[in-house]
Amino acid sequence: MLFDARIIRSQRRTVAVEITATGRVVVRAPMGLSEQDIAAFLEYRRPWIEKHLACRLPPLSPFTEEELASLLQKAREDLPRRVAHFAPLAGVGVNRVTVRCQRTRWGSCSAKGNVNLNCLLMLCPESVRDYVVVHELCHRREMNHSPRFWAEVERVLPDYRVSRQWLKTKGRTVIGRLDRG
Numbered sequence: 017m018l019f020d021a022r023i024i025r026s027q028r029r030t031v032a033v034e035i036t037a038t039g040r041v042v043v044r045a046p047m048g049l050s051e052q053d054i055a056a057f058l059e060y061r062r063p064w065i066e067k068h069l070a071c072r073l074p075p076l077s078p079f080t081e082e083e084l085a086s087l088l089q090k091a092r093e094d095l096p097r098r099v100a101h102f103a104p105l106a107g108v109g110v111n112r113v114t115v116r117c118q119r120t121r122w123g124s125c126s127a128k129g130n131v132n133l134n135c136l137l138m139l140c141p142e143s144v145r146d147y148v149v150v151h152e153l154c155h156r157r158e159m160n161h162s163p164r165f166w167a168e169v170e171r172v173l174p175d176y177r178v179s180r181q182w183l184k185t186k187g188r189t190v191i192g193r194l195d196r197g
């Protein structure tokens with residue numbers, strides 16, 4: 017799930033989602049509704065949720081061409097170094113590392129071992145950069161988000177949950193600046 021939702025259960029019969037004034041996603045659900053059903057409901061309501069979360073982004077100035085070029089340059093020095101550091105720790109090989117500015121994802125990894133990373137990671141804390149690198153490297157072992165995949169991530173970065181949470185709650189404010197450009 018992309019967003020972090022607070023679930024409040026009560027005697028109600030239907031499930032509903034709302035976004036609080038502080039931008040928190042709240043799901044109100046009947047007592048007996050399973051986590052899976054709630055996840056499916058959130059998936060179904062995702063377009064609505066994303067649209068409303070986007071409206072609540074703090075006003076940020078869009079990047080200038082110069083800012084983006086400088087970010088890209090820094091990222092092309094920093095991120096491949098992190099990949100080289102973590103690949104042996106994850107016990108995987110890497111084919112090619114590509115760094116680009118992207119509005120849709122922080123990173124990806126192909127079956128052939130080509131790792132693609134977003135230059136906007138340079139605006140995230142270092143621990144978050146490490147997490148995204150390790151996440152993509154662990155896809156060399158598991159091309160999914162199964163418990164086995166997360167166990168691999170945790171083995172390399174025991175504190176990865178903090179970074180994952182940071183991306184969920186703050187990542188949008190970084191990536192959102194591209195849309196305003």
Ligand SMILES: [Zn+2]
Nearest residue numbers: 151155160161
């Ligand atoms: Zn993934």
